Amino acid sequence: MQIVFSTILSAVIAATLLSCNSSENNSNNNQDNDTAAVAEIDAVAGKDSTPVLPTADTINTNVEQEKVQENVDNFSIAPIIKDYLALKNALVADNGKLAADAGRKLLTTLKTVDMKSVPSGKHKGYMDIADDAMENAEHIGDNAGKIAHQREHLASLSKDINDLIAMFGTPQQLYQQHCPMYNEGKGAIWISEIKEIKNPYYGGEMLTCGSVKKKY
């Protein structure tokens, strides 16, 4: 009896300690964020900040800064298109793992787009599309073993990419192609760099099914 009682008592004490610990952890996290923010401010101001270990945060900041310099005059969706095409081609090849890798890469590319480089009149339009594209890319990245599910997201992602092209244009020759069978006959489009049909929704099963709808 006594043993059980003391167990419960010590459990209560342990629980109290636990909750203290977790709140401490929280404040530590906040501190980390603060440091990162300070580093960022320093970097923006162009100051020689004290040597900071290259954490993921600072690396991202550097990458973003390079992007700003590239795109400051002219926003281009070329890096997004490049990753999308790699993803599309992985699904043409029925390779779910490669598609997942490409999905994750596309997600990173979309996340590192600097909003300041997007023309201000197109902000809202871009954000709507990019948010959706990011979710599609993330799901494709998370479902290496479920190629059917990846293809569902490709259908939605392809619409996003199509709308991005309509909004920002493309420096590269691209084709909008159409598969009439996908999604119970509702059909789905995809964007391709080649005129020849290579269907990403069915891959080897029905590689040449589909037609060219539009040339960009």
Place this chain on the structure above:
Amino acid sequence: MRRKIKPAVLALLFLFIAIQFYQPARNSNKEQGGTMDIARSYNIPADVKKILHISCYDCHSSNTNHVWYDYIQPVRMMMESHIKRARKDLDFSEWGTYSNRKKERLLTSIKKQIETKEMPPPSYTLMHKNARLNKMQAKVLIDWVGSHE
């Protein structure tokens, strides 16, 4: 032998009791059907609404109807992470904030996931039998979503 077992059992008991004290805030927004709820975007028939509430809202909304054993740890922690992920993908309480593009994608996805029986997930309905969809309920839901796709 017995002497070795006893401390181990006590340690487990200790851990089990200690962990019960961790009870994060409940996922329950008192104003059921807030201004951004999907029910404000469409005129949802009562039978569809009922199915949504029983089978979907526990994870895909800001209002979870917990059953008593949801409060026992570590079930609670599993539930919390499950709900967090579910709401990130689809939150019926936030439907009004979604872009048309996103709504369209989600409707197609909801239909597909119910058809393929991926939703509600078997890992969840194992412990929450009332969330299971029978054939009739699944059809009602699929038909309604299909008419808004």
